[in-house]
Amino acid sequence: MAPRLLLALAVACLAADCRAHFVNFTLPTLPYATTLFEPNIDNATMTIHYTKHTQTYATKLNDAILTTCLGQGLALTPLSQLVQKVGASVPCGAKLCKAIRNADCEKAVRNQGGGLFNHGLFFLHNLAPTGAQDYETHASRALRDAVKQAFGSYDTLKANFSTTAAGVFGSGWAWLVYNPATRKLSITTTPNQDNPMMGLFTPRSYAILGLDVWEHAYYIKYQNRRADYITAFLNGKIINWQGVSLLYAKAVNGQYPNLNVLDLQQGPWRVMS
Amino acid sequence: MPFTLPPLPYALDALKAKGMSKTTLEFHFGKHHTAYLNNLNGQIAGKELESLGSVEEVMLKSWNGGQPTPEFNNAAQVVNHTFFWESMSPSGGGKPSGKVAEAIDKDLGGYDKFVEAFKAAGATQFGSGWAWLSVNGQGKLEVSKTPNAENPWVHGATPILTMDVWEHAYYLDVQNRRPDFISNFVSNLIDWQRVEQRYLAATSK
Numbered sequence: 001m002a003p004r005l006l007l008a009l010a011v012a013c014l015a016a017d018c019r020a021h022f023v024n025f026t027l028p029t030l031p032y033a034t035t036l037f038e039p040n041i042d043n044a045t046m047t048i049h050y051t052k053h054t055q056t057y058a059t060k061l062n063d064a065i066l067t068t069c070l071g072q073g074l075a076l077t078p079l080s081q082l083v084q085k086v087g088a089s090v091p092c093g094a095k096l097c098k099a100i101r102n103a104d105c106e107k108a109v110r111n112q113g114g115g116l117f118n119h120g121l122f123f124l125h126n127l128a129p130t131g132a133q134d135y136e137t138h139a140s141r142a143l144r145d146a147v148k149q150a151f152g153s154y155d156t157l158k159a160n161f162s163t164t165a166a167g168v169f170g171s172g173w174a175w176l177v178y179n180p181a182t183r184k185l186s187i188t189t190t191p192n193q194d195n196p197m198m199g200l201f202t203p204r205s206y207a208i209l210g211l212d213v214w215e216h217a218y219y220i221k222y223q224n225r226r227a228d229y230i231t232a233f234l235n236g237k238i239i240n241w242q243g244v245s246l247l248y249a250k251a252v253n254g255q256y257p258n259l260n261v262l263d264l265q266q267g268p269w270r271v272m273s
Numbered sequence: 274m275p276f277t278l279p280p281l282p283y284a285l286d287a288l289k290a291k292g293m294s295k296t297t298l299e300f301h302f303g304k305h306h307t308a309y310l311n312n313l314n315g316q317i318a319g320k321e322l323e324s325l326g327s328v329e330e331v332m333l334k335s336w337n338g339g340q341p342t343p344e345f346n347n348a349a350q351v352v353n354h355t356f357f358w359e360s361m362s363p364s365g366g367g368k369p370s371g372k373v374a375e376a377i378d379k380d381l382g383g384y385d386k387f388v389e390a391f392k393a394a395g396a397t398q399f400g401s402g403w404a405w406l407s408v409n410g411q412g413k414l415e416v417s418k419t420p421n422a423e424n425p426w427v428h429g430a431t432p433i434l435t436m437d438v439w440e441h442a443y444y445l446d447v448q449n450r451r452p453d454f455i456s457n458f459v460s461n462l463i464d465w466q467r468v469e470q471r472y473l474a475a476t477s478k
Contacts, residue, residue, distance in 0.1 A: 215440035
């Protein structure tokens, strides 16, 4: 598509559902106050983490799609599809080619697109008001059964998740994922802003709960004490188990690859209001 | 024998006037750097690595030709951070002079080009890592960036200057504004006298 037409399309993308789906990706207003998770996650961190770090991923992704990625046919690609294309191969002629052929474009999609997806999941699907949710009453039966099957108990899930998150060296994420290949839950990590759904990973898996362990996620309140931050996340009753259950259901029924993490209508905050 | 950390070359508040707060150094040196050392000592206790003469040797051995063993992250971070403290000074900043300035002109196209390259290295190291000015195998200066604990030593180069761009290096002072941290480091913190000494040592062999 001609660059001018693309630009016009992107600029004209003003309708709410359009903005959430593809360029220009727009962060929704956070559907809760940034003070909501005190004292587990502090106000300053919530504010800077969403309005600066996450917004910067969106800004840089939008810019990359329209510049570095021009000619790659990515302008109308939803975020979840962009994430899946990273590291993926597609048939082209008699062989397999990289899904994103320009290396600079792929790097931008990996880092900025991954960053946007991961943070969208975390802020809009994984967090719930302190005290508003607990696992026993807000996680679906299906999810609780899957946890029992994979880990034996919720306590073991928490212990394993905690150890895993503490062990990430450098920047990255700890994830509770659904593995479509085995139909089971497991815990995994990714470096930087990689996401388990990226084509880099075979087999792919679908993240239903994530914890950001980049230092920016906890440094203002916890400094070097990442373990305390992890404990606060796991035991502070701030995990949105309804949201995690919704993601689990989508992962099981095949809808996860089309998930629009930035669309509040698709997330738990609509359910909760 | 367990390794120990050399003391910080200056007081914890000595860089405050140059833009790096006392609180940052309290955590960065007192917690992060100290934890790397303590964790390393724990990892090597009772092992062959413990008998090596220096943390540098442990670092090089545990790099293991690019398939690093678990000790590498801690050993390299111990070395990297000591080198970082010694790259800064309470009277730092300004421009280089002497032989290293000549080399910057010759090998990198001048101070302004060095600044541009070094700032870009720090800004574009995605996630955690370091920016470096090193003497390479051909005796020429080069700017580079590395992720996490990696450094030019394990690739056979000789660093003469480093800047930590892990978020813990700057988050308390400037939060997400890494470029501001980088600008301040380049303008106000670099110990060019030390860098010159290192350059001369690296090029005299």
